[in-house]
Amino acid sequence: MSVKKFDPMPTKDGYFGEYGGSFIPPQLESVLNEITYEYEKIRNDENFIKELSDLYKHYVGRPSPIFFAKRISNMVGGADIYLKREDLNHTGAHKINHCLGEALLAKKMGKTKLIAETGAGQHGVALATAAALVGLECDIFMGEVDINKEHPNVVRMKILGAKVIPVSHGRQTLKEAVDSAFEAYLKDPVNQFYAIGSVVGPHPFPMMVRDFQQIVGEEAKKQFMEMTGKHPDNLVACVGGGSNAIGLFTPFLEEEDVNIYGVEPAGRGFKDGDHAATLTLGKPGIIHGFKCYLLQDENGDPGKVYSVASGLDYPGVGPQHSYLKDINRVNYDYINDDEAIDAFFTLSRLEGIIPAIESSHAVAYAIKLAKKEGKGKSILINLSGRGDKDIDFVVENFGDKYI
Template sequence: MSAKNLVTGGISTEGLPREDGFFGEFGGSYIPPRLQDVMDEVTRTYKKIAADPAFIAEFNDLLIHYAGRPSPVYHAKRLSEHAGGAQIYLKREDLNHTGAHKINHCIGEALLARKMGKKKVIAETGAGQHGVALATAAALMGLECDIYMGAIDVAKEAPNVSRMKILGARVIEVTRGTQSLKDAVDAAFEVYLDDPETQLYCIGSAVGPHPFPMIVRDFQSIIGREARGQFMEMTGHLPDVVTACVGGGSNAIGIFSGFLEDTDVELHGVEPAGKGLETGRHAATMTKGSVGVLHGFKSYILQDSQGEPLPVYSIASGLDYPGVGPQHSYLKTIGRVRYETATDAEAVHAFYALSRLEGIIPALESSHAVAYALRHAKELGKDKRILVNLSGRGDKDIDFIMEHYPYEGDVPSL
């Protein structure tokens, strides 16, 4: 084993982030001095264990024997026929233990917390997938776990709230502000600032002050490494397009990291257009945002003229965040990744299409990437191949869908 088994190579990590935590002009660490000392300790410890063969071996062993990796790549033939163009393949992160890609970095973060001698891990969650995954990893490692969750999401994602409590986590409902993901992040950061010595903030995406974007990316890079090899073995080719939904951006940077050096492979991130970009009820940070600072890092942000974060909205609780990971902002700036959008309506159509045609119920977050793949496949020839990172399963969303978007007919047309 070597550090290469843990971190990616090439464009994503060659000198990035820099020692100061920046990807180009994005990233960094805009936090109080007391917390900066703690972040410096996290950085030092992480860099040490990332090069430790024993840590890498334990991490990889848990991914295989506990989380259930590798997740397969699946050729969605009926969905491809429905789209009427390029062939659509799915990287099945929904088959991981806990039902999403989040378990990848949560196992790593819990191991890091144990290495640092922490008693507790804390985190925010939107859709609840990160909360469930961290509660799972905390139970495995014998750590206490507090999860901060907006009141709107607590009501919307009741199954995941129950899972977190069954696993032994304490779910703290956040009732201020918009009562959604951004406010949950605010609350968790405040608690961490009060006591950074006994607990570790295990952030749920590739966002936050350095070193969090680097840590989450590195742990999630397993998706891209697996997918690249699997796709080559299955088809004899690389995909023409790799796409993933983008909120904070952890699942997207995970799969993109395996293909960044393959310049013939187009990389497309898909943001939530919500009710429509023209309505203001969306969370399309890369599409409509501007550069600013949020939660301790510089990136594209949806903000007002005073630099305050704007209210955001998405049908998918895990995507309604007014910022995005700094590496995504960098990849947009250099033109390596194209960022597109999908509306609520498109996501719901994709949710039903994948369920009815392939027997796979996707998370609403992942449904945005499926929606874009359906749309883009029509624009490509049948000899082209699109690989979608199906980042999570839709168990958590079924009650919400049946209450607000019931549909009993045939698969709706595109």
């Protein structure tokens, strides 16, 4: 592990080391420059901070608690496992943290519509919720595979007043949903605001989403110290684009006594198109307007990816994660589908908490890590979402084994 004193990230041009930046069509340059300017203006504005803080407290239900998972810890017989309960937020995941920030910014900029992509549907639900709250239209692009898989969230988005637009090309999952949302944004970037759902995309989005999400780590750092008198020995979070992970990790990056683990989806195994372990098997490339580690085909284009968790099914990853990998500050590893589903049922049956399949990857890894770490150590998992959206899919596909 390498721990260093970090310079402010990103640079003014949006780079985290060699990653990030803004590789966009000329017609978007002035629009994104305006978003950057307006965000820099409001990020330290006392009135904006108070408005967002009040919504976090009275609307979202923050701070989310930390829970000691005693029964799982006893089962493992190693390190103590704790959960940062982002699943208890309004809308059921960490996504509401940045969606409220993006919606307030869009409203202040005079935009009339929010648009976004969604995989598992949690970002879509959170953005539809924020749009309803501030009074903006909302279009959500979602692959048809994910629409069928995450039906409860599709219904929620429609009830909240959002228009869910099916994406039927390619693999019909998250990457294609991002493609379609970008295409729609290009048609009217003046009146629309593309509320990107993770720490990905061109500058300033990786910075902006991280800033809104780091409340998770700020709370956790204080809460864990109050509970135990020290920092957690280990942090664990799942990584697709990487917003929940960077939210937990950021306030701990300079703490030498904290090991940090990001968990990618190994899917069905390391055959092309059967996984989405970007940081494990990818190499630097450009996707959706930014540079990052990228799973690529033989032509250097984004490769086909798969995960049982729709929210992790993406060939790229946040540029800050790419940088943290290169400097060895965060350990990036992986969990396969079977391990994630087993953890889904383990947490449900030992602690009475049904996790999102995305979060189950982190739970599965933490169980393995706890055995290695042994007694006297601690692990804090970012339980990034609840599994209401996944129960029909899990029962249909894995019920014979577990139920």
